[in-house]
Amino acid sequence: MKLRLSPEDAAFRAELREFFTTQVPRHIRDTVAAREDLTKEQMVESMRTLDAAGIAVPNWPVEWGGKDWTPLQRHIWHEEMRAACVPPPITFNASMVGPVIAAFGSQQVKERFLPATRNAGIWWSQGFSEPDAGSDLAALRTSAVRDGDHYVVNGQKTWTSYAQYGDWIFTLVRTDPDAPRKQAGISFLLIDMTTPGVTVRPIRLIDGGSLVNEVFFQDVRVPADNLVGQENHGWHYAKFLLGNERAGIAGVGGTKWLLAEAKTWAGDRLREDPLLAADFARLENDLLAIELTSIRVAAESSDGKAQPASSVLKLAGSELQQAVTELVLNLAGEQGLSSDPAAGAPAWTRPAAPSYLHLRAASIYGGSNEVQRQIIAGTILGL
Amino acid sequence: MDFDHTDEQRALRDAVRGLLSKTYATIDGRREATAGDPGFDEGMWSRLAEMGVLGLPFPEEAGGMGAGPVEVGLVAEEMGRVLAPEPFVEAVVLCGGLLARAGADVSGIAEGVVLPAYVGGPGVAARCDGDRWVLDGSVSPVLNGARADLLVVVAEAGGTPALFTTAQGERTSFSTYDGGRAARVTFDGTAAEPLGDPTADATGTIEYARARARVAYAHEALGAMERALEMTRDHLRDRHQFGKPLSAFQNLAFRASDMYVSLELARSTVLWASMVLADGDEAEGIEAASRAKLRAAESGRHIGQEAIQLHGGIGLTMEYQVGHYAMRLTTIEHLLGDRRHHLARLAAAVGGHRTVDPLR
Numbered sequence A: 001m002k003l004r005l006s007p008e009d010a011a012f013r014a015e016l017r018e019f020f021t022t023q024v025p026r027h028i029r030d031t032v033a034a035r036e037d038l039t040k041e042q043m044v045e046s047m048r049t050l051d052a053a054g055i056a057v058p059n060w061p062v063e064w065g066g067k068d069w070t071p072l073q074r075h076i077w078h079e080e081m082r083a084a085c086v087p088p089p090i091t092f093n094a095s096m097v098g099p100v101i102a103a104f105g106s107q108q109v110k111e112r113f114l115p116a117t118r119n120a121g122i123w124w125s126q127g128f129s130e131p132d133a134g135s136d137l138a139a140l141r142t143s144a145v146r147d148g149d150h151y152v153v154n155g156q157k158t159w160t161s162y163a164q165y166g167d168w169i170f171t172l173v174r175t176d177p178d179a180p181r182k183q184a185g186i187s188f189l190l191i192d193m194t195t196p197g198v199t200v201r202p203i204r205l206i207d208g209g210s211l212v213n214e215v216f217f218q219d220v221r222v223p224a225d226n227l228v229g230q231e232n233h234g235w236h237y238a239k240f241l242l243g244n245e246r247a248g249i250a251g252v253g254g255t256k257w258l259l260a261e262a263k264t265w266a267g268d269r270l271r272e273d274p275l276l277a278a279d280f281a282r283l284e285n286d287l288l289a290i291e292l293t294s295i296r297v298a299a300e301s302s303d304g305k306a307q308p309a310s311s312v313l314k315l316a317g318s319e320l321q322q323a324v325t326e327l328v329l330n331l332a333g334e335q336g337l338s339s340d341p342a343a344g345a346p347a348w349t350r351p352a353a354p355s356y357l358h359l360r361a362a363s364i365y366g367g368s369n370e371v372q373r374q375i376i377a378g379t380i381l382g383l
Numbered sequence B: 001m002d003f004d005h006t007d008e009q010r011a012l013r014d015a016v017r018g019l020l021s022k023t024y025a026t027i028d029g030r031r032e033a034t035a036g037d038p039g040f041d042e043g044m045w046s047r048l049a050e051m052g053v054l055g056l057p058f059p060e061e062a063g064g065m066g067a068g069p070v071e072v073g074l075v076a077e078e079m080g081r082v083l084a085p086e087p088f089v090e091a092v093v094l095c096g097g098l099l100a101r102a103g104a105d106v107s108g109i110a111e112g113v114v115l116p117a118y119v120g121g122p123g124v125a126a127r128c129d130g131d132r133w134v135l136d137g138s139v140s141p142v143l144n145g146a147r148a149d150l151l152v153v154v155a156e157a158g159g160t161p162a163l164f165t166t167a168q169g170e171r172t173s174f175s176t177y178d179g180g181r182a183a184r185v186t187f188d189g190t191a192a193e194p195l196g197d198p199t200a201d202a203t204g205t206i207e208y209a210r211a212r213a214r215v216a217y218a219h220e221a222l223g224a225m226e227r228a229l230e231m232t233r234d235h236l237r238d239r240h241q242f243g244k245p246l247s248a249f250q251n252l253a254f255r256a257s258d259m260y261v262s263l264e265l266a267r268s269t270v271l272w273a274s275m276v277l278a279d280g281d282e283a284e285g286i287e288a289a290s291r292a293k294l295r296a297a298e299s300g301r302h303i304g305q306e307a308i309q310l311h312g313g314i315g316l317t318m319e320y321q322v323g324h325y326a327m328r329l330t331t332i333e334h335l336l337g338d339r340r341h342h343l344a345r346l347a348a349a350v351g352g353h354r355t356v357d358p359l360r
C-alpha cells in the first residue's frame, strides 16, 4: 500500500493542472465557476482545446487519438479538469459513441466519424430512452425497417439531452420485432439529424432550462452504412457503452470544488453556526470516502476487467452531489428565491435553486440509483 | 497511490486468520472465551505472542517486529472478523504504543507476559510525595483493568496531562454489554512511575497514540462490518418467507446493497488513514484518525442495525452470531471518541482548509 503518488504521476498531475488552468480559455472556466450554462460554442471550443493538446479522449484506442494512460492517470485527468472548472469533453462524443464506434464500427465508419467525434466537428445526441422504455430500455419500440440500402425509421425518443445542438444522434432501434428476446432485435444506428422527418421538441424542466428534448422520427431514411457493427447486435454495444465509462463517474472533482466555494460563501457563519460547520465536516468526510473509493476502483481496474464497484461510485457520488447542492441552497436561504439579477442577491445564490433542482436528475440518469442497487445486489452480493 | 497489500502483508493476514480460526471459527469460541474471567482466551494471547503479533508495532531493538499501522490494521481487521475478544488494540496498540514511544521496556508485552491497560482519565491527578510520584482519583471504565499487570495512566500533573505507570490501584471488575471486561480503578496516594517527563505536557504524545488506536479500532470495525454483511447476504439467500427467498424481495436486496456501499466507503477511508499514519506527519495522522473513526462509526452503526433488521427476530438472540457483531460495532463506536466527538473536532477545523486532498 502506498499513500503518495509516484513521482511520475505527481508530475503528470502538475502538468495537467498547469494546462487546464492556463490553456483553456478563461471565459469558459469563468462560466463554469459562475455555475452558468455553457453555450454550445463554449463546449465545442473547450473540447477543441483539449483535442489540440491530444487529451480530449484518453479512453479511446491510441490509434484513434486515445492515450495509453493507466486508470489512475485517467482519474487524475478527470478530477484535475473538474477542479479547474474545465468542462469535460462532451460526454456523448467522448465517452459514449466514440468508444462504441472505435470498438465495433467498420473501418469506413471509423474513418468517417471518429476524427469529427473527437474534435466536436459533430455534436452527438444520445437517442436511447423512449416514453415507454426508461430503466427497461430493451422495451424500446422505435423501428428501423430495411428498404434497399436504407433503413426507414419511425418512432419517438425522449429525454434527449442537448438534441437542440445535435448534428447527429446515435440511436437504439428495433430491427427485428419478432426476435425471441426483446434484447435480440435491437440495432445501433447513427442518424443525421438534418434528415427530413426528424423533429426535435424541447421539454421544460423544473430547473428552468430545456436541456432535454423529445425527438420524433417520421419515415426517416437512413443509409444502411450508418449501422454500427451487426444488425440486431445493438444491445451488446449499448451495454458496452453504459458499462465503459468509469473515470469521473463519482463527480468528485466538481463536488469538491463546489463544497470549497460554499465555505467561502458561508463566511463567518462557519464559525458562528456549529450545525452548519458539522454539515460541512460530514460532507467533507463523505467526499473523502468517495474520492478514495474512486481511486481504489481506478487502481483495481488496471487489469481492464469491468468493475461492478463503479456502481458504488455512481450511487454514493450522485447522492453526494445532490447533498452538496442542497447545502448551497440552504446557505442561500431566502436570497436564493430567484435567479433574476433584479433581485439584487449575491451572484452565487442565483444558480443555487436551479442547480439543486437539476441535480435531482443525477440519481435518475446514467442508470438510476435503483438500477445500481440492483447491480450491487446481483453482481457483487449474489442476491 | 495504491491500496494493494504486499505479499508479506497478505501472508501475515493469512497466518493470523489461520490462528484465530482455531478458536473462533464459530461464535461459540467467543462465547466460551468471554464466559469467564478475564474475558478472553489466555492461551490465544500466548499464541498471538508466539506468532509475533503482540510485538508487531514495536521496534526490533525492543523485541518487536518493527511493523507499521498497515500491518496493525490487518491484524485488527482479522480480529474484528471473528470478534476475537483479546485486547490487541488496547494493550498492544495503545498502551504498548505509549510505552514504546517513551522508550520503556515493552518486551514483556510482546512476549505476552505483561498485560497493560490504559487508564485514560479524566479524574486522576498526580502529585509529588517526597521524592516519588503518587496518584489520586478514580476512572471507569478501564478496559481489562482487573486483569492488567500494568496500568498506563494519564494523570493531571500541574495542570497538564502526563503519563505514569503503576501495577497498583484498586480494581473493581465488571462485564460490558459486548461480553468484555472492564474495571473501575481507584488510586489513593498510589505510587506510580512517570513515563517521560511528568512536568511536560504529554497531550501530543497521548493524542498520537490514541490516533493509532482509533485507526486500529476502525480496522477492527471494518472486519466486523464485512462479516456482518456476509452473514446478512447468506441469510437473505437461505431464509424463505412467503414461498420465496428473502433475497427475492427487492427492498431487502437494496438495503443489503446500501450496506455494501457503507462498507466500501469505510474501507477506503480506514485503509487510507493507516497509510497516513505510516507515511504522514503526526498532525496529519491525528486528523486522518478522526476521519476514519467517524466513517467507521457511521458505517458500523448502519451495517450493525441493518444486519439485525434483515435477520428478523433471530438477529436479537445471544444464540445467533449476528447480534454479537452489532454489539461489538456499537462498543467500538464509543471507544476513544464517538461520532459526535470526531464530527465536532472536524467541524471546528473545517474553516481552516479549502479542501481535503488525499492524493499527495
Ligand SMILES: Cc1cc2nc3c(=O)[nH]c(=O)nc-3n(C[C@H](O)[C@H](O)[C@H](O)COP(=O)(O)OP(=O)(O)OC[C@H]3O[C@@H](n4cnc5c(N)ncnc54)[C@H](O)[C@@H]3O)c2cc1C
Pocket (backbone or CB within 6 Å): A125, A126, A127, A128, A129, A133, A134, A135, A136, A158, A159, A160, A161, A162, A212, A361, A364, A365, A366, A367, A368, A369, A370, A371, B250
Ligand atoms: C436530465 C436528464 C437527461 C437525460 N438525458 C438522456 C439522454 O440524453 N439520452 C437518453 O437516451 N436518455 C436520457 N435520459 C433518460 C434517463 O436515462 C432515464 O430517465 C432513466 O433511464 C430512467 O428512466 P425513466 O425516466 O423512464 O424512469 P423509470 O424507468 O420509469 O423509473 C421510475 C422510477 O422507478 C425506478 N425503477 C424503475 N425500474 C425499477 C426496477 N426494476 N426496480 C426498482 N426500481 C425501478 C427508477 O429507478 C425510478 O426511480 C435523461 C434523463 C434526465 C432526467
